[in-house]
Amino acid sequence: MLWFDGQAEEAAKFYVSVFKNSKIKTITHYGDEPPGRKGQVMTVDFVLDGQDFTALNGGPQFKFTEAVSFVINCDTQEEVDYYWEKLTADGGEEVQCGWLADKYGLSWQVVPTKFFDEWVKDPAGLERVMHEVMQMKKLDLAKLKKAFEG
Numbered sequence: 001m002l003w004f005d006g007q008a009e010e011a012a013k014f015y016v017s018v019f020k021n022s023k024i025k026t027i028t029h030y031g032d033e034p035p036g037r038k039g040q041v042m043t044v045d046f047v048l049d050g051q052d053f054t055a056l057n058g059g060p061q062f063k064f065t066e067a068v069s070f071v072i073n074c075d076t077q078e079e080v081d082y083y084w085e086k087l088t089a090d091g092g093e094e095v096q097c098g099w100l101a102d103k104y105g106l107s108w109q110v111v112p113t114k115f116f117d118e119w120v121k122d123p124a125g126l127e128r129v130m131h132e133v134m135q136m137k138k139l140d141l142a143k144l145k146k147a148f149e150g
Helices: 008-018 077-091 113-117 123-133 141-149
Strands: 002-004 023-029 041-048 051-057 069-074 099-101 107-112
Touching: 002 008, 008 023, 008 041, 008 051, 008 077, 069 077, 069 113, 077 099, 077 107, 077 141, 107 113, 113 141, 123 141
Parallel strands: 002 051, 069 107
Antiparallel strands: 023 041, 041 051, 099 107
């Protein structure tokens, strides 16, 4: 469940446009009862590449923080570049170490698949990779691979 202040439908449509195999499933609207205005979008159920999400127009009480982020595992630099460009567009923010915040403030980690599948199993290689990661915003997979291999 992703909490928005009036942008649930806009955000869901944006995310569906970024990720393959994605779609809007259901949109519900507020009735006569608060907190929303009658007819305003209440929830949007959507799928991003097989993962279900719900966006809620819950009001201004809560904001996204870096304490929660979504990981996008990428096999190629082209994938990293694609997601990085799409998710930082129109007011998104490059952070550090493969992290970014999109224009809605939601945090994402755009990382190589090898990081969790392979590199974490080799402490010495992982240390070299982490040294490089700490120097980067968008990750450069060729540099990370070279660092892992020593």
